[in-house]
Amino acid sequence: MTLYDWPRASAFGRVIPKNKIYEHAGVNTALKDLFVREVDQIIWSHKLAPETINLPATKSVAEIQVFRITQREKTLSTEALRAIDRAIPFPLLFELSHGGKIKLAAAYKRPSDADSMKWVLGDYFESEWLPEGGRRSALPVALNMGALYEQLISPLVEEQTARLVPGAQTGFAEASQSSFAAPDMQPLSLETKIALAEAIKATTREVNRIKARLSRERQFNKRVAINAELRAAKEELKRLSGDRDGEAE
Incomplete structure (x- = not known):
């Protein structure tokens, strides 16, 4: 920037x-x-x-x-x-x-x-x-x-989101992995970029919230269930950010 x-x-x-x-x-x-x-x-x-x-x-x-x-x-x-x-x-x-x-x-x-x-x-x-x-x-x-x-x-939206989730900036360009994808892979509008950025931000918060729950839980069966939630949230974050190979930590 x-x-x-x-x-x-x-x-x-x-x-x-x-x-x-x-x-x-x-x-x-x-x-x-x-x-x-x-x-x-x-x-x-x-x-x-x-x-x-x-x-x-x-x-x-x-x-x-x-x-x-x-x-x-x-x-x-x-x-x-x-x-x-x-x-x-x-x-x-x-x-x-x-x-x-x-x-x-x-x-x-x-x-x-x-x-x-x-x-x-x-x-x-x-x-x-x-x-x-x-x-x-x-x-x-x-x-x-x-x-x-x-x-x-637009650069502010892309930069902040890329800092939040490495690879998210690629997600703006490769939006086919997202439900926000524009028809025929045309460049995303500013409003669509912002909607995608806000979804990434919200999902990142959810991942962190689930991680905090997992760190506090001691019962094995409950940890298994929370781990399943965490995997699903991470998959959603990967989908939104367009990260096909990496995993959001």
């Missing part, structure tokens, strides 16, 4: 007071405390829009906003990101900064089918930490804002 060299014309550079997020996102006391503890500063750093990057808007993506968050701690709760996403009525990309390193984070955000004034927000995906002053790449080539948004989000 690389960082992006946001076009100079898109620079916005506005510091956002935390209380503005509180006002627009309906933040409760516990979440305010979380912001105080984990977030040092929020900067609305760039505005990717037709007038700043010369790409036409689409119905679902008129603009993409880039927020830079300086963290007080290495870990930032997704509740904080979700509050900011609720406060801003555009798709967001986050640059998270801490201790001389930086990473990208985002959740796929789209207008609700039932109410176009509301937004549907999925799970968050993050890159690995990268050196703050590292190399940045030009934006992906795209025909419109919607296509650009998909190309910015």
Whole structure:
């Protein structure tokens, strides 16, 4: 995963007071405390829009906003990101900064089918930490804002899933092993990739939960039954990740 060299014309550079997020996102006391503890500063750093990057808007993506968050701690709760996403009525990309390193984070955000004034927000995906002053790449080539948004989000989905299950990134390309496979092996859409990633994440949690049960159980007959559950969960994880030969540990 690389960082992006946001076009100079898109620079916005506005510091956002935390209380503005509180006002627009309906933040409760516990979440305010979380912001105080984990977030040092929020900067609305760039505005990717037709007038700043010369790409036409689409119905679902008129603009993409880039927020830079300086963290007080290495870990930032997704509740904080979700509050900011609720406060801003555009798709967001986050640059998270801490201790001389930086990473990208985002959740796929789209207008609700039932109410176009509301937004549907999925799970968050993050890159690995990268050196703050590292190399940045030009934006992906795209025909419109919607296509650009998909190309910015997709690598995050693939990278995080590949870290969770080795070989899962191959699974995106070889989706014939998955119930999420696209017809005629066409490239998977972003929404399909996200659905596959979320299924892999949920199944990984199930594998770990069963392993924990197995480690606690001492009765032989119950261990046999739990081992059968574990084998089935591992097989499902292999199927989802497209791993024909290896076994998810």
